[in-house]
Amino acid sequence: MQKHRVMLILLICVSCLTAAAAAKDFSLIEQILRKVDEQSSFPDTDLSAVMTMIIEDPEQGLEKIVVRHFRRDDGERFLLLIEEPRTQRGQGYLLEGDNLWFYDPSSRKFAHTSLKESFQGTDARNADFSQWSYATSYKVVDYTEGTLGNFPVYIVDLEAVDDTVPYPYAKLWITKENHLVLRTQEFSLNKRLMRSGLFPSYARVENGVIPTQMIFIDELVEGKKTQITLSEISTAKLPDNVFTKAFLERANR
Amino acid sequence: MIGVILKISARNVWRQKKRSFLLAGAIAFGMFVITIINGLTGGVVGNIRVNFAHALGGHVFISGTEYSNQGIIYRVADDKELLAALDRYGDVVESVTRRSQTMASLIFGSRQAMQLVYGVDFEAEDKLLDSLVVTAGSLQDVTSEQLAIIPRSVAERLGVEPGETILMRLDTVTGQRNVGEFVVIALIEDQERYGISAVYVKRAYLNSLLGLEAHDYQALNLFLVTMEDADRVGSGFRTALGVPEPKRLADVRGIDDEQAMAELFGFSRAAEIEPWEGTRYQVTTINQIMEPVEAAVNALKTIGLVIFFILLVITMVGITNTFRMILIERTKEIGTMRAFGMQRHVVRNVFLMEALLLSAGGAAVGLIVYGLAALILGRIAWDTVPAMQFFLDQGRITFAASPGEIGSNICLVLFMSLLAAYFPAKAAAKLSPVKAMSSNL
Structure with missing residues (x-):
């Protein structure tokens, strides 16, 4: 009889704990995600920078790509213009709302591409250079608290709300103090880790922040990673014609 | 009458065995070359089609x-x-x-x-x-x-x-x-x-x-x-x-x-x-x-046809010269036949029939040699050459010359042979019986 009573109490405890876990309040984390989105968005100003990408490929060795990045969040536009290496100089990407175009000066042709595709064979995606929203693209499925290095962080598990994002599952390490994403892990549809991202340094730009160093690690190909460093960050107003196909064509003359 | 012409022509062809063999041999060689190229390209295209399809x-x-x-x-x-x-x-x-x-x-x-x-x-x-x-x-x-x-x-x-x-x-x-x-x-x-x-x-x-x-x-x-x-x-x-x-x-x-x-x-x-x-x-x-593959194969076929045509022209020159020689050799014989009442067109037809027999015989031999070559080569398994496998039928070469191609090649051979023999035949038909019989040749 005593044994049955203990079992019953245990069962009740487990049920309560499960229910408590199920009812975990994600509103704080959702708020933090909105904050993360907010401070990485620049609706009132243009943004330009020079991105230096160092790609470490175990097969092809080290490769350096220098890209000039122009971004206007109002209207969802960006333009990426490759400056180095010489063989790819003049190639560019232009985002106009839903359409992302790739321009190749050798053929003088524009071709459709997607934000989900990788950028020039690196571990970065085209989407990494555009405005991005965790709060609307993902829902929080769980979170824990922990530390990353010396920083107290929230470790947040996310699941995509639809199939518009390239990675259906993600895990973020967000600092408690100023809501910076320090680390990401992105998972495939069958929940296999595909890419890790590290964001060790940020710069304050106007009212927001922008990572000045990003490291993307390919978790499937041993030893493959891409390091992106941002410099010459500016919020100066850009002429409207920067975000046009004509600008990309002219940039090569 | 055709029976008589055929009999005389066959006898004449058989009379000069060595010469007939060489002429027919040249025609047979040409026929063999073009048929094997056609067969090979046809087989390759067929095999690529099948392998592509699978x-x-x-x-x-x-x-x-x-x-x-x-x-x-x-x-x-x-x-x-x-x-x-x-x-x-x-x-x-x-x-x-x-x-x-x-x-x-x-x-x-x-x-x-x-x-x-x-x-x-x-x-x-x-x-x-x-x-x-x-x-x-x-x-x-x-x-x-x-x-x-x-x-x-x-x-x-x-x-x-x-x-x-x-x-x-x-x-x-x-x-x-x-x-x-x-x-x-x-x-x-x-x-x-x-x-x-x-x-x-x-x-x-x-x-x-x-x-x-x-x-x-x-x-x-x-x-x-x-x-x-x-x-x-x-x-x-x-x-x-x-x-x-x-x-x-x-x-x-x-x-x-x-x-x-x-x-x-x-x-x-x-x-x-x-x-x-x-x-x-x-x-x-x-x-x-298959269009790009067939374009490449058609180029090969055209090269084969050009080679065949060159071989044919060379052979035709040989046939013309041979029939001119035959005309000289048989001047008296032609005179005698004409004296016995043989008409001019019959003399001409005997010459043309000889050319037809030679070319038909040569073409037939060429086709038989092609058949034998196809049979022998088609039995060899080329398993040691992986790069070739896509052109083969389970490791074996296939020959597939189409009846249309064979038929048109035969027609071409026969036509060219008749053309080559036509002028010597016409000259033989024009011989005067008296002059021919009094000839010293």
């Missing part, structure tokens, strides 16, 4: 795309229209295969390679396994869900061997990242230079990675009872599914690659995408895919 999974290929908020999705979700069209061609369709396909990155350790991957139902496509040339591993057991059959060149790039596990990174149909594990069971010879280099995996597992249901498919391929119906059936499906007729290779020569792709296959990456409702189909036939 590798691609049919003779007519119908794929579908839909438009969604995420862009273009490659799948045939609602196939009512397609199956209705299929019903109409039930009598000419031997079998139907359903495939999925994707461009995926194959990963092994720190190496990776982009590769076309076909999701295949191996039980339904039994002929596919027979057409693959295995260089390592085995295709005996294809029951494992996560098997992969990969081209040898790709395996070398990755450094992978049968029995080892590779990763496959791909995008789902809506563009989300996914990854699968596959065990390599066999390495196969591919034909990269002809645009066929694919990894074969099970459709159900590939579908699960692509975000499709196990029974879904992206392309419906038709094996026809006779491959010759491919254009007709393809055209019928285009009409039924509202697909415009594609241009031929000759029509797009000179225009840039992007536009040529759009004209030939109906898609272009350079155009703004206009949203559409329902499934948009694309119909391709084996003949469209």
